[in-house]
Amino acid sequence: MTTLISVTDLEKNFGPIRAVDGISLSVDRGEVLGFLGPNGAGKSTTMKMITGFLAPDGGTIEIAGQDIETAPLAAKRRIGYLPEGAPAYGDMTVSGFLRFCADVRGLTGEYARDRIRDVLDKTQLFGVIHQPIETLSKGFKRRVGLAQALLHDPEILILDEPTDGLDPNQKHEVRTLIRSMARDKAIIISTHILEEVEALCTRVVIIAAGKVRRDATPRELLAEGPLDDVFRRITNPAA
């Protein structure tokens, strides 16, 4: 097993608020880590730091052995990232946007065309490639974000709520897609959908108030009762 993502004692403050308070986790090749927690627990903030968008106030992040703070470009080349809300350049067409991402990542010629075709196929976007992204529905925008994250066939995928805004069929497609890629990648997905955890994840990390509350396999959690109840007990001990 190779550890592709290694996070140690990560900290982040926003003014007086401690958003992330000593989170450590590691993800090996072949693992799909479900990252759970109530809203405001620090999931997105943690993911923003792992992908190098925010600078941590403490702790270290290693992406395939490269520190994201000291060697950001090398680390970013290995990551495919779907940010929260799947932001994109709304005035660009889907194909223009993907070509821009390919350009930035240094994919050229025939290989770039093949990769773009491949991700369009995987995310089923062929019907809308000439439409400006801002005219697309939420589900399509999410899939454009996913296509962008998969474009360079990265070893590491960080997906912030990849199935948010998709209809049940699309959710199923995206889960099948993620599962099919799981074997040779290290994947972190954050989600609020607990059934997704059962269907997809090999490991679960539950955080609340910026701290890791639980790091277990879905099977271990299921042994304690329905996931809903387990999640509530872990994140809200008072209830």
Next chain:
Amino acid sequence: MRAALAVYKRELASYFITPLAYLFIVVFLLLTGSLTFFMGGFLERGQADLQPFFSLHPWVYLFLVPAVAMRLWSEERKTGSIELLLTLPVPTTAAVLGKFLAAWSFIGIALALTFPLWITVDYLGDPDHGVILASYIGSLLLAGAYLAIGTAVSAATRNQVIAFVMTAAIGFCFVTAATPVILDFVSGWAGSALIEILSGLSFVVRFESIVRGVIDATDLVFFLSVIGVFLTANTLIVDLNRGR
């Protein structure tokens, strides 16, 4: 370099997807064209040169360049696409440079489209083409200086209106630095050194010496330094926002 080029191409193309580019070019051409004739007395002067045209530029750019610059970073911050841009393998300096050069090229295109004036003056008389070429280069440098201020300010806010107003305000300081209003105000109490510095910082004084046909190395260095300083500030602001 590759990443900077990709950003450059995307930014330049994005001006032309929206009506903004065409609107800007039309307003720029109408404004400079009409003011040259009506305020500058282009025909009445009876001289075959483009002095009345170029002497307007510091004032026209004061409002038009912030309009080009304001969206460069603040729009990315507002829509969240900045998260995408900064998690792609793009060094911050490459993103800053790509955006700046795209906007500068765009202004360059607008400026180049004023060529009919050059043809007109050549038809009417016998102008000094060297001086006119020098003036165009000076004008492009002047626009670059305004633009660098604008991109740096744009990186500091997610509100485009604030970016516009702040850029115009800072630009105004550079334009009026050597006008009698400011100099009279300062000369009462400040030493001659400060007055020297103020007139040295004036966009108008620097630009007008180029328009007279003298491309002095110090004027070139001045405009390039203003661009360099504000682009460095721009990079720092983008990096500082990571720690926010």
